[in-house]
Amino acid sequence: MEMQSDAEIRRGPAVLEGVIANLPMFRAAPRQSLAELARHARSQHVHRGTAVCRRGDPMAGFYAVAYGMVKLALRTDAGEEKVLRLVGPGETFGEAVMFLEKPCPVDAIALADSLLVVLPAEPVFALLERDPRFARSLIASLSQRMHGLVADVEASSLRGGLQRVAAYLDAHAESGENGVARVRLPTTKTVIASHLGVTKETFSRLLRELAQLGLISVARREITLLERSGLADIARNGPKAR
Amino acid sequence: MEMQSDAEIRRGPAVLEGVIANLPMFRAAPRQSLAELARHARSQHVHRGTAVCRRGDPMAGFYAVAYGMVKLALRTDAGEEKVLRLVGPGETFGEAVMFLEKPCPVDAIALADSLLVVLPAEPVFALLERDPRFARSLIASLSQRMHGLVADVEASSLRGGLQRVAAYLDAHAESGENGVARVRLPTTKTVIASHLGVTKETFSRLLRELAQLGLISVARREITLLERSGLADIARNGPKAR
DNA sequence: GATCGAAATTGAGGTGGATCAACTTCTTTC
DNA sequence: GAAAGAAGTTGATCCACCTCAATTTCGATC
Numbered sequence: 381m382e383m384q385s386d387a388e389i390r391r392g393p394a395v396l397e398g399v400i401a402n403l404p405m406f407r408a409a410p411r412q413s414l415a416e417l418a419r420h421a422r423s424q425h426v427h428r429g430t431a432v433c434r435r436g437d438p439m440a441g442f443y444a445v446a447y448g449m450v451k452l453a454l455r456t457d458a459g460e461e462k463v464l465r466l467v468g469p470g471e472t473f474g475e476a477v478m479f480l481e482k483p484c485p486v487d488a489i490a491l492a493d494s495l496l497v498v499l500p501a502e503p504v505f506a507l508l509e510r511d512p513r514f515a516r517s518l519i520a521s522l523s524q525r526m527h528g529l530v531a532d533v534e535a536s537s538l539r540g541g542l543q544r545v546a547a548y549l550d551a552h553a554e555s556g557e558n559g560v561a562r563v564r565l566p567t568t569k570t571v572i573a574s575h576l577g578v579t580k581e582t583f584s585r586l587l588r589e590l591a592q593l594g595l596i597s598v599a600r601r602e603i604t605l606l607e608r609s610g611l612a613d614i615a616r617n618g619p620k621a622r
Numbered sequence: 623m624e625m626q627s628d629a630e631i632r633r634g635p636a637v638l639e640g641v642i643a644n645l646p647m648f649r650a651a652p653r654q655s656l657a658e659l660a661r662h663a664r665s666q667h668v669h670r671g672t673a674v675c676r677r678g679d680p681m682a683g684f685y686a687v688a689y690g691m692v693k694l695a696l697r698t699d700a701g702e703e704k705v706l707r708l709v710g711p712g713e714t715f716g717e718a719v720m721f722l723e724k725p726c727p728v729d730a731i732a733l734a735d736s737l738l739v740v741l742p743a744e745p746v747f748a749l750l751e752r753d754p755r756f757a758r759s760l761i762a763s764l765s766q767r768m769h770g771l772v773a774d775v776e777a778s779s780l781r782g783g784l785q786r787v788a789a790y791l792d793a794h795a796e797s798g799e800n801g802v803a804r805v806r807l808p809t810t811k812t813v814i815a816s817h818l819g820v821t822k823e824t825f826s827r828l829l830r831e832l833a834q835l836g837l838i839s840v841a842r843r844e845i846t847l848l849e850r851s852g853l854a855d856i857a858r859n860g861p862k863a864r
Numbered sequence: 865g866a867t868c869g870a871a872a873t874t875g876a877g878g879t880g881g882a883t884c885a886a887c888t889t890c891t892t893t894c
Numbered sequence: 895g896a897a898a899g900a901a902g903t904t905g906a907t908c909c910a911c912c913t914c915a916a917t918t919t920c921g922a923t924c
Contacts, residue, residue, distance in 0.1 A: 394624065417809075433658070450905065454772075454775070454776045454779075454780060455780075456780045457859075460780065462775070462776070462779045462780055464772065464775065475765075476764070476768045476769065477764035477765070477769075479758075479761050479762050479765040480762065480765045480766060480769060482769070485769060485772055485773075486772070493681065506760075507695060508757060508758065508761075510754075511753075512751045512754070515754065515757035515761070516721075516747075516750065517751060518761065519721050519750075519757070519760060519761060519764065519915080520722065522718070522761065522764045522768065523718035523719070523721040523722045524722060524762065525768065526718045526764065526767065526768050526771065527718065527722060527724070527727060529768065529771045529772070530696075530706065530727055530728070530771070531727075532775065533696070533706065533771070533774065533775060534696045534704070535780075536775075536778070536779065537696075537704045537778065537819060538696060538697075538698045538702065538704055541880075541881070541883090542686050542879075544755075564802070566902090568902090569901075569902065570900095570901065570902080577779060578881070578882090579881075579882060579883080580901080580902070580903090581881090581882080581883085581902090581903080581904080582880090582881055582882075583902095584902065584903055585881095585903085585904085588903085588904095593686060600890085604762045617699075736901090750867095782910075782911095783910075783911070809873065810870090810872090811871075811872065812871065812872080820911075821871090821911080821912060821913085822871080822872070822873090823873080823874085823911090823913085824910090824911060824912075825872095826872065826873055826874080827873085827874085827911095830873085830874095833895080842920085
């Protein structure tokens with residue numbers, strides 16, 4: 381523990397700078413600014429299942445994920461939760477809240493042991509003051525995020541469950557070894573289900589429905605897309621428009 | 623027609639500058655920058671029911687509403703629509719899309735005869751380059767917008783219809799003449815319903831339910847909040863937790 | 865103030881997805 | 895590698911909200 385902490389302190393700054401430099405919003409920033417940010421940043425290790433911050437917490441900066449995965453979720457008093465976003469390596473969260481200087485509106489929970497980089501607000505504001513290109517990147521980043529949110533609203537208010545699942549699989553396809561399209565779910569089906577706006581039970585049934593249509597085959601978290609075009613068709617036109 | 627156009631050209635710039643100066647994001651901008659922006663801006667009159675822009679259109683700038691009202695909505699091929707936001711006087715839309723340099727993701731339809739101010743991207747980018755305070759305001763504005771979207775997602779995925787209606791009324795209450803809280807719906811119930819994520823039929827029934835509970839009384843678009851606390855209670859805790 | 869189209873209400877009936885419950889299969893831990 | 899717990903599946907049932915259809919009311923126009 382003592383030794384690990386020691387090692388982190390020694391190699392910390394360089395690692396931090398590396399993580400920061402690879403964030404999309406800092407791509408255009410000069411090296412000196414990055415070093416400056418890294419000097420004020422700190423790393424934070426969180427274990428699987430623990431909260432990075434909870435709704436209502438003050439937010440004195442924003443977070444970047446170095447490795448691991450964090451879910452941003454809303455929860456009701458009754459314990460139901462809606463996953464807003466899954467944040468993976470190289471992605472950030474909390475920027476918008478930092479600027480509003482309001483308490484955190486969501487829960488952020490680590491889904492895996494994760495290393496986060498915390499960027500305090502002040503140095504970011506300072507950089508903003510001095511580097512218009514950074515401002516531009518940050519604005520682009522926020523705009524992108526907003527576009528994603530609008531897409532989610534569109535999906536969950538205008539499309540049915542099957543359509544959303546099909547669209548999700550289509551959007552997350554990677555081509556596997558022999559050119560076969562596959563999706564590896566980044567976390568549990570329960571969490572994915574909540575992200576897609578259905579219960580785990582319904583998600584399970586929808587996957588089975590797609591499998592019975594011969595469009596996919598499911599093995600644990602590995603999903604093979606057997607008929608990409610049919611899947612894309614459902615994603616676009618829904619189940620009925622056969 | 624010719625005369626009106628003439629008049630607009632003459633007094634246009636001053637009016638435009640006035641409208642722009644009163645937008646939250648330009649509050650901190652120096653007068654000279656405002657004049658500069660106003661010089662590149664143009665006004666656009668749209669009649670009730672006509673489209674300002676449609677999904678897929680290129681967006682070479684963003685819009686401010688001087689008077690009137692615009693709805694931003696997503697629509698399905700089948701004609702159903704989901705209203706994302708109602709934009710009234712002194713509010714803006716299209717900033718995020720402008721920065722993404724992507725086609726417009728929503729339809730923008732005038733709900734009343736409206737005067738819009740169109741701010742082309744280039745001068746905004748230029749101002750951004752030169753005035754960090756403006757960048758800060760713009761970022762704050764986008765963050766605010768995002769916060770609103772998240773709140774909408776929360777409402778429509780975690781709360782039931784009655785709860786959403788109650789929350790809407792509670793949030794939009796103004797105190798009328800004799801200190802009685804009232805809400806004047808800004809547009810048709812059909813549009814409000816879509817904004818709240820229910821059909822007009824359901825909205826009608828939910829209002830009636832609240833009325834039968836003695837919490838409100840409805841007269842056309844004028845709604846009187848008879849028991850503010852009971853309404854707020856439903857908004858927070860739902861109908862069951864009596 | 866009569867007329868016509870849009871908006872709103874009301875009723876009857878259907879349904880997508882939630883809920884509840886039992887069980888199976890993974891995963892983690894000691 | 896056994897035990898305990900988390901995640902996933904499956905079936906039965908339920909319900910909030912939607913859909914369809916018939917009026918009624920409102921609001922603009924002549």
